[in-house]
Amino acid sequence: MKYTCALFDLDGTLLDTEPLYAAINQEFINLYGDGKNYDWETRKQVMGKSAEYANPIIIQTHHISKTKEEMVKFKKERLAQLCEEVKPFPKALEILKFLKQKGLKVAIATSSAKTIFETKMKKNQELLQYVDVVVCGDDSSVHHSKPAPDIFIRAAELCGEKDMSKTIVFEDAINGVEAGLASGALTIAIPDIHIKDDPLFNRVPIILESLKEFKPEMIGLEGEI
Incomplete structure (x- = not known):
């Protein structure tokens, strides 16, 4: 794929x-x-x-x-x-850069309202240089919040992709992982230790303890991050 x-x-x-x-x-x-x-x-x-x-x-x-x-x-x-105080997780920037270099479109799909998103990104603008699309939770086209898949489907559409099986979702929260699975995307979960035993994660094909564990071959790509 x-x-x-x-x-x-x-x-x-x-x-x-x-x-x-x-x-x-x-x-x-x-x-x-x-x-x-x-x-x-x-x-x-x-x-x-x-x-x-x-x-x-x-x-x-x-x-x-x-x-x-x-x-x-x-x-x-x-x-x-x-x-x-808000900082990116280790390897977040490197993964975004790698995926862009490999020709993938990159989107942020956040339940935060646009004003809250902008506040959090003030000191994290470096992430946005590798992001093509941002969809926030108060976007009028997002009719249902996570765990509904609406926000991921909308983000994919704005990236030019209507076939969700060709998309990858990276998520940490139960509601978000459920949304990713419901959308039909390959869902990669990075759950907090306090929630990783939830039965939902039995349905997730790729589970990481942190972004530092992500390897390109997990999604069929070659190269080093």
Whole structure:
């Protein structure tokens, strides 16, 4: 199989943002909710989802006295203050560059709203030089959030590919991996240690502990990264 495009999730896949998001959510819970630990049971439910779907889950679980809109505002402000801490994972830049050099189209398909995406990328512009397409969670053409496959199908279309079997999805979250599988793409998962035992990953053909484990031959390419 000759693949034509690679579709990357952003948070937890290319950028090491999940610990930062967890800290911001915990801060919000401590200020306006029950103060209980933002544990992995809740994190598994919301990772990969857009704020529209994720925030109500956190609000309900932790009995938060603020609206989802107020939570979005809080998180935007805190992220803007802390965005300099956001860095790419090791090998992320090298993999994007390698895939571009091999002739693949490269897309980022993130559940983040466009304004949040732009905030996170302020200090990570080097990644974008190898990216052809960006689709954000608030794009009007994305009707359903992950775990629905809409965002990956849209990203592939913008890359000029309608046959999802010719695409590759890189994902870390359960919702995102489920979306990748549902889209028909070859799905490569890089799950956090806290979720890697989920039965979903039994259906994933390639599982990595980190991007550093990725090898070109996994997708039928030659060369070194």
